[in-house]
Amino acid sequence: LAGPCVLDRGLAVEWASLVPPTDGLEIVAVRATAAWRVVTLAEVSRVDDAQMSGPLVQVEARDELLSQEIDGEIVLLDLRSGMYLGLNRLGTFIWKLLISNDGSISAGTIVEAVTGEFEVEPATARRDLDQLLLELSSNRLVRVG
Amino acid sequence: MALAQRGAAFGSSVASDLPLPLGRGGGKSLCEPLWVRRGRADGLLSGDRRLRRLGGPSGVVGMVSPRRRTVWIERAGPHPGAMWGAVMGISLPHLLSAAGSMVLRASCAAKDDRAVAFLGPRRAGKSSITAALLTEGWRVMADDALLVRASGGSVHAQPSFPAMRLWAPLAVSMASTLGLERAPIHPAADKEWVFLNEQQWSDRAEVQLACLCVLDDGRLAQLRGTDPMRAILAATYDPEPRSPERRRRWFRSASQLASSLPVLRMSVPADYRPDFRFGGGITRQLQAAKVL
Numbered sequence: 001l002a003g004p005c006v007l008d009r010g011l012a013v014e015w016a017s018l019v020p021p022t023d024g025l026e027i028v029a030v031r032a033t034a035a036w037r038v039v040t041l042a043e044v045s046r047v048d049d050a051q052m053s054g055p056l057v058q059v060e061a062r063d064e065l066l067s068q069e070i071d072g073e074i075v076l077l078d079l080r081s082g083m084y085l086g087l088n089r090l091g092t093f094i095w096k097l098l099i100s101n102d103g104s105i106s107a108g109t110i111v112e113a114v115t116g117e118f119e120v121e122p123a124t125a126r127r128d129l130d131q132l133l134l135e136l137s138s139n140r141l142v143r144v145g
Numbered sequence: 146m147a148l149a150q151r152g153a154a155f156g157s158s159v160a161s162d163l164p165l166p167l168g169r170g171g172g173k174s175l176c177e178p179l180w181v182r183r184g185r186a187d188g189l190l191s192g193d194r195r196l197r198r199l200g201g202p203s204g205v206v207g208m209v210s211p212r213r214r215t216v217w218i219e220r221a222g223p224h225p226g227a228m229w230g231a232v233m234g235i236s237l238p239h240l241l242s243a244a245g246s247m248v249l250r251a252s253c254a255a256k257d258d259r260a261v262a263f264l265g266p267r268r269a270g271k272s273s274i275t276a277a278l279l280t281e282g283w284r285v286m287a288d289d290a291l292l293v294r295a296s297g298g299s300v301h302a303q304p305s306f307p308a309m310r311l312w313a314p315l316a317v318s319m320a321s322t323l324g325l326e327r328a329p330i331h332p333a334a335d336k337e338w339v340f341l342n343e344q345q346w347s348d349r350a351e352v353q354l355a356c357l358c359v360l361d362d363g364r365l366a367q368l369r370g371t372d373p374m375r376a377i378l379a380a381t382y383d384p385e386p387r388s389p390e391r392r393r394r395w396f397r398s399a400s401q402l403a404s405s406l407p408v409l410r411m412s413v414p415a416d417y418r419p420d421f422r423f424g425g426g427i428t429r430q431l432q433a434a435k436v437l
């Protein structure tokens with residue numbers, strides 16, 4: 001079921017690969033009900049050596065989000081759009097970090113926490129975080145900057 | 146006006162001005178009856194939706210009113226099969242979903258005291274697989290729209306209506322072998338209706354679901370993590386309008402289902418043929434997954 005397909009009423013649906021992600025961070029939008037503005041990677045988050053703390057990451061419209069944890073992974077539902085996302089274990093860790101810090105935390109702090117929790121190089125953690133923030137911000141779940 | 150028909154569909158008794166593929170059991174009702182009326186609604190209530198807006202075929206004009214548990218068909222169009230699809234495949238599932246029931250885009254078959262539901266996008270093979278199980282002693286409970294009820298850690302499927310929409314060669318093969326009636330959906334459609342009788346149709350009030358099967362190309366596996374819930378969310382009948390409250394209920398129901406029964410990924414067997422007598426590969430996969 002991998003890849004985009006079209007269901008009744010022309011609703012564009014991205015069927016997630018049901019194969020568990022093998023490496024890094026994988027976040028898959030199963031259902032896209034609106035064409036949100038796509039934010040380029042450069043716009044979102046570049047945590048480089050010259051910017052150790054990185055930009056501030058804030059959860060948007062927290063009251064409009066539902067989450068359900070299953071087997072250590074979280075499914076998020078945006079009540080505004082009906083779009084839902086599945087986070088793998090790394091994504092779940094980062095999301096919980098965001099929430100436990102009152103919905104606001106620096107990207108650098110996230111990278112530090114990820115490298116402390118998972119056996120991952122800082123550069124890999126940064127790349128994964130970039131990708132997650134890109135997905136979350138383009139779906140208006142977080143604001144970065 | 147005298148009612149053309151009384152019968153059962155989606156676990157409810159149905160009274161209709163129009164001929165529909167309804168099951169028996171019109172005298173018993175698990176909840177308030179559903180109505181299918183010819184004509185127009187007398188005024189609008191909140192939640193009433195035009196059939197066209199719900200994705201109904203262009204030749205069928207009507208209105209669905211969840212608060213009145215009624216579907217009005219103003220114009221049925223020249224093809225009765227299209228009207229049956231508009232009522233049974235779109236209007237009644239919407240009516241029930243909007244009223245708070247959980248409806249999955251799934252086909253379902255039952256054997257003894259266990260039922261299995263097949264999920265997947267259009268043309269994934271849900272109906273074909275369900276029809277193929279008939280030769281293994283299963284009975285059909287639903288084709289394409291399935292009403293489910295979760296309670297006390299278990300999930301029950303309720304029978305939808307005794308007809309299936311099958312790819313035409315499969316419909317011809319099944320109808321001629323089993324002596325069943327079939328009817329065209331629309332001249333341009335490549336599927337046909339096949340009406341089931343009591344040998345193929347399960348009219349039990351409800352049967353416990355053993356598992357949900359997502360038809361996919363991958364190897365047989367039980368889904369873990371967020372995959373079961375995402376598969377259920379993808380198969381949940383979309384209520385309109387998409388109010389936050391309905392989305393909240395939709396999410397909770399999917400969560401309840403995902404935590405109550407196994408969700409398998411299952412492939413259509415490589416040697417599958419468009420012949421309804423093909424069923425062995427499916428039951429072998431279900432047995433291998435230890436859900437039967």
